Amino acid sequence: MLVELSKVIFHEGYTIQQESKLDLTDITVQGEKFPVLAPDPVKLKIVNSGDSVLAIQVQGKVSAVIPCSRCLEDVRYDFPFLIERNVDMKLSAEEMEESEEEYNFIEKGHLNVDQLVKNELLINWPIRVLCKEDCRGICSRCGANLNLGDCGCDREELDPRMAAVKDIFSKFKEV
Numbered sequence: 001m002l003v004e005l006s007k008v009i010f011h012e013g014y015t016i017q018q019e020s021k022l023d024l025t026d027i028t029v030q031g032e033k034f035p036v037l038a039p040d041p042v043k044l045k046i047v048n049s050g051d052s053v054l055a056i057q058v059q060g061k062v063s064a065v066i067p068c069s070r071c072l073e074d075v076r077y078d079f080p081f082l083i084e085r086n087v088d089m090k091l092s093a094e095e096m097e098e099s100e101e102e103y104n105f106i107e108k109g110h111l112n113v114d115q116l117v118k119n120e121l122l123i124n125w126p127i128r129v130l131c132k133e134d135c136r137g138i139c140s141r142c143g144a145n146l147n148l149g150d151c152g153c154d155r156e157e158l159d160p161r162m163a164a165v166k167d168i169f170s171k172f173k174e175v
Contacts, residue, residue: 003110072138079120081120
């Protein structure tokens with residue numbers, strides 16, 4: 001969603017307050033796309049705090065579907081956010097690009113709310129998500145989800161250096 005900033009840029013103290021819907025359908029993290037569930041409307045407030053500096057505040061919640069790190073089942077993960085940014089609109093496009101701060105949410109006098117929220121999601125993206133704290137994961141042999149029950153595979157982990165000894169004993173077992 002784009003918000004026109006021309007009125008607020010040139011009038012000190014001018015405020016825009018609105019509630020709007022995001023157009024996010026998915027988010028890409030490290031080349032992998034994750035679906036975004038219907039996001040809640042966000043509350044947007046933009047204030048010209050003087051000298052063409054805009055104080056931008058965006059508040060809301062976005063939910064994404066992320067696979068569990070152990071069993072790969074889909075998990076709904078909620079991202080509540082409160083974004084507060086000050087943007088100096090006197091900076092040229094080149095100065096914004098060279099700045100240490102990320103300004104890719106400002107596009108030719110418009111605020112791209114979706115991009116601002118995407119930036120926030122990327123910053124707060126979890127390293128790992130679990131479907132439940134005691135998730136048992138998947139079987140390393142057959143790939144069955146161990147949360148649904150035991151698959152019956154022999155998952156005994158032996159030291160690979162002892163494999164030769166195990167083979168010797170298995171040959172001499174009595175039947």
